[in-house]
Amino acid sequence: MASRRIFTSFADLRSEYDFVIVGAGIGGSVLANRLSEDPSVSVLVIEAGGDESNNPQMQVPFMGVRLPGGPADWKFASTPQKGLEDRQIACARGKALGGTTRINLMTWNNGGAELWDSWAKITKNEGWGWKSARSYYKKVCHLVPPADGRDTHGFVAPSAHGDGPVAVSVPGHPTALDKLVFDALDDLGGTWAFNIDFNAGTCLGTGYMQSSIGNGERSDAASAYLYPASTRPNVDILVNAQVTRLVPVSGIQPPDFRTVEMAQSSEGPRHTITATKEVILAAGVIGSPQILQLSGIGPPDLLSSHNIPVIVANPAVGANYQEHVTVGLHFEVNSTDTWDTVLRDPEATNAALALWKEKRQGLFVNSPANTHSFVRLRDDNPIFEEHPDPAAGPRSAHLEVIYCNGFAPFGGAPPPTSGNYMTVLTSLVSPMSRGTLRIASRDPFAAPHIDPALLTHPFDVAAMTQAVTNALWLTGATPFKRYVRGPVGPAARLHGHDDAKAAFVREHARTMNHPCGTCAMAADEDASEGVVDAKLRVEGVRGLRVVDASVFPTIPNCHIQAVIYIVAERAADLIKTQHGLAK
Template structure:
């Protein structure tokens, strides 16, 4: 800390006396905080947490503390350059570096499960796809919770507050690529259409015309109507990633009523008494690391847990809130016996399907050639344009199994409604395959298929009562007949897509076991390389106020306790028809309205 002249110290003291608080800043140690008591404490500066912090801080009377276990996003180039998103995870300082338990139905394999450990959370490390899902998802959420406020007709109004649709980085004409009336230009988070065109774009659109019955063109998959294939919408503005940190948090970081502390690993909620016959948890304990002393801070009004689908249930369990039988085995005293904590986890399963293709139109050589990549990075740094101003896909689509599919004779349709999907296809102009490294030579097309309406449910459990030990994450992927059937049929569908005339002079052959034809061989292929799209939800599910199951009520208050709300992906009882940042943003916007009472 630099020394100041005495007169400067006097002026600062007088200013503090007048305003009662100093200006907000990004804190790196507990000693920099203005005190140990705030009106609101937000645990987790991720996708949802930063929305809550920003909206609460808009009211200057609210004193807000944000605790983030990770590092600052400032100066992290890969968190700014859209195309570099995949380099941020796994096995980096910006990732929690979780792995799943051996997956019974995926040949016993284990693999990384990326989660952002950085300001912005997973919105700072994801692949930037930004849509909201099917309107049926929100109507289903309203039915499940018994609260019509969660229906699409209500949630869609938060789009106006949230998004700021901006021109793509290359400034191309976007007519016909989205429906402007479904979007907002007045919100806080810039999003855009693709900012770099690929040679395969025309082939994709031609296929929607040639195979329109199965792969119809959707002019806007981001406005509540997901079925069909269309142009991707991404959290990118001016060629740069838009995260909750660069938008929501940045909008309030200089306010005098906000403190943000990084490297603050929350170890548990602290019980502060009993209110209305319920234990009150208006305290939070955190540390900088396993060998660091703990610090307690307290909330006059509420603690908002926004630590994500893994962090939130882990903190609850460490605090004595969870399944008594499980907590007892970890020598944790149960304060609130709620067996739903950490259960009901669902996620989208990712299956990368690769084809070898003609020529050098793909981006594979760019990724192999440091000189070419360096030139692309120079272009981005100079003008925020070029291939790196884009995400990893220009097109995606959501699709349903045929209504007469044999699986529906034994399994009810798990989609949230007849306009919701069962699986997704993502088109990429290069090799993507988390299970298999990029080949040293050749050009590739990737058609990812993802399971969107899974019926399998997994769990998150403590490995021990050590808060610094990673939890046991078991998504239980492909545990049901429906999930296996849907993935099998998605493989057949993407093969039909790649077999269209539009690809006849481009696609050479499928790679490896994608060539499988029989049910058994396709199932074996799916088991061998499927992983996660990293969209976990459900581990602190929302449920009706008086329901015996669930973790939060429709106003997101922790059941069986007082002083705590949960606002993050964990409250979704099922995984929506979207890459989950969009739905989480809308939930957080409504949560902020509920908390503030407007």
Template sequence: MVVPPVAVLLVSCICFPSSLAALYTEPRQLPRHTYDYVIVGAGNAGNVIASRLSEDPRTSILVLEAGVRASWRAWFLSWYQHSRPICDQTACPPFGNETEHLLDTPYDWNYTVTPQKGLNGRTFPYNRGKILGGSSSVNYMVHQYGSSEDYDKIAEITGDAGWNWDNVKRNIGKHEKIVPPADGHDTTGQYIPANHGTNGMLSVSLPGSSQLIDSRVIATTRELSEEFPFNEDMGAGISATTYLAAAINRPNVHVLLNAHVTKLLRTGTIQGVPSFRSVEFAGKPGAPSIIVTARREIVLSAGSIGTPQILLLSGIGARDELEALGIPVVVENPSVGKNLSDHVLVPNIFRVKDGESLDALFRDPALFKAALDEWMETKRGVLASSMLNHMGYFRLPSTSSIFSTISDPASGPKASHWELIVTNFYINPKPGHIPPETGSYLGLVSALISPTSRGSVTLASADPFAHPLIDPNYLTTPFDIFAMRETVRAVKRFAAAEAWKDYIIAPFGNFSSDVDADLDAYIRDQASTVYHMVGTASMSPRGAEWGVVDPDLKVKGAEGIRIVDASVLPFPPNAHTQGPV
């Protein structure tokens, strides 16, 4: 069982190769336009597929990536208004992977969610990496697999036992390579070696730098062990630096950047089923369209936003939606773009005594530069870890009043309802929020892991370069707001442990009240996303009249298209989504 932990395995930064053989930036550079497989998207999923398929030297693969390969670490010190890049693809501290700093840059899709009725009508950016590696190149570098019950539930939903955890976990050895942490500390009791691979593609490690609050977190799990039990193992990467790096120098793999896919083209009919073998793309609005052909399959790995958008533009979707935009219907499927689900977070912040937090690091350019210099020279120090050293997954009490009227939405009786993320500094991702200029803070972020709210991705127009309408529909069910309210109460109990008595001063924000209405108002005002959108091209049983793909991930009602990305997951996993994808 891969279940509720507090200790977490975080990824170590892997340097990107200095040269990429078959990497092209313009269509005219492609040596041909026909391949065995055309993969749409060089993100977390697409790169794995490219690597696996290219192991057969007789198989030709083209990967189309709308983004770029650039010195995307140039934004790394934007906090301090440095004018020159200090971090490139061969020097990338794990602490620097933060989606928020990509806003309004060429490395982000710059999506925005529609006004959210469950969040007081607020709208905000929804970051997605537009770069080699996709969002795995710009995320917080947390790698987990989730609960075994997630996979067993998928097997139950699809009627395909191949998705059972006992079958899926066999791939961990091929995928993962556990390596020592950057600081070389003794990891005995901090993870379970038998749960991890040692010869896989992706290097993972425990946090490479301890923080002063670590002992307080562990002490709290001992004091409040019934509610916040310690788990030594949950099961950590950038796919562009591992899977794609492994594949890119193989002569049978070509990668084209700046290739914005506009639609998949029907090329015929096989046994009465529309067949798709060609992919249309362009470099930018108004640029000539280019068509490439897949002899075997098109693999759509454009993510939970990009994948349904491309399907809809290709005439695969709800008839009324497509006809309203003048798009010819090729495959009628009203499930395309529906069933969107996401993890929602609330940043619960506490004012603490000075001395142990990392807040000064973010305010003082000299301190940050010293930390960066240490990492550049030794690969050690505070930047050798990701943004956090501890997180946990927990359940609501079985006696919770909500369960008298609503069935438990978790994937199983041991799977979680919510996540606790501990940060040793002020954190509030609410758009437009300005951090305080003074003081020290502790972030006890709570996130909803098993939401019941469902949203959608729909087309705003038939223009393939126009962003779709993204409506996660956050916190619109009784369970979701109840659960989030209870997570805030749980966080306050966590903060009241003896381990924090001489450290935490008071809550910083409007969550001191224990009145339901007050907590609901606080949550709806502060909540945002963990960027874990799934479900918009969901799996379902073969022959089912709902869902977008069969259990083998082939698109229903079409021939020649397979989808491999987070969009096929029917519900959010008990994990940050990089590992499951």
């Protein structure tokens, strides 16, 4: 088998490639694979992080909670958030081949019909509609049996999935909590009703969590797309190198940005490489707008304040930052079948890990949750008298609820040393708050100012207040009454007052690490209102495209990794069509 063409030195590279891709997350991995299917095309992928293919911890699904803040994380933090009592919030972003798919919690949602049809309307391009997105979704992933091999008939729709390289499965280690959740549906009713498969077109209701897991292991962008392409002779991958800016060709209008400058440290020598066809930014919601701003494409006042010549004045670069906010509530339960007893006992933890290593069975084959709900606020909620409905449509969610069979330390609460617990994570998936990403320095190695502006819109505060009310209400549903002893920690001090619930959220909320929107798409004829047009080409320049979550015009009402894969697969076809490459 041919070896992977992964390099650490500029000396190993050519001076020109047809395509230079910045970032090896979902967008970069998919494009490297699809564009290099044509053997006449040369592709370079530049990644700031390293190759973590030999990191065993990243393979274990349950251990995903330990990866943010580690060596494969950029370790970004937000500016003090006014809506969260001036707390700074960690913004985990993957820094490795595979990007954030190497450190995320793997939940798999494609967004559903209303999301994609709303994007088609925004971009005035039916290629972004559900009919097209569904076909690309099937090109991305394939459904595999859960690790325990149980019969999945009745809680997944195989026909909704395809034959692509990413492995997707339902939980492979059932728990008693799963049955309680589904037994409660009769009491909960309405939009809480059972949904056999959130990826079949409607992401609303309660169902089993699907994850990018196959054979009990994480299935990420590097293993699914990038590594298979890395053995091709027309693909080079450079790791541990950061793009510092894009260099325009002198004297050409509109500006042509096909030269990439990079370095391996802030003081290190700069090296340039040229793309004969395109440079494609796939550096993510933080990296892509940062590179554009450092290159003179962005808000004029910001660039001028850092003595960066303004080449393309575009205030939209770095604007429209959107993120899901979440808060956890903890409840003591009448059960010993929770992960608490395993994780607080080193011998039990080691035994669970040994079972995973030997047989790919047990607790560690799952992400930390087996079930979740996507629900709407009631139509008669007073907030709709003051603000429009931000969801993609009437069958799209405002809130998500995730049910964890143990004490999940979200929000910084330390796990108790005794007892058994469940965690209810409540999240706002249709926020109206909008933030910004702005460079803090001309130094490309300096972290930018990341301001998601969490809970700065009144709708978001009202919705999260209702989310907390929902969490307290659902644990009182009949199946939970003998199971749940009551809330513990800060949630135990909550009473019926909305002001107290809003204060609880402001004090304890964090993000779901689903940032998007900072290089948003707009319709071709309205491209000046965004950063890229409906074909993802950067407005006002030549030779430059963006393919990552930053191009989302609105935030999906769900987890976002599968949505990024779909965008990247369609982008590959758009690029192939423009350059006459075989599809």
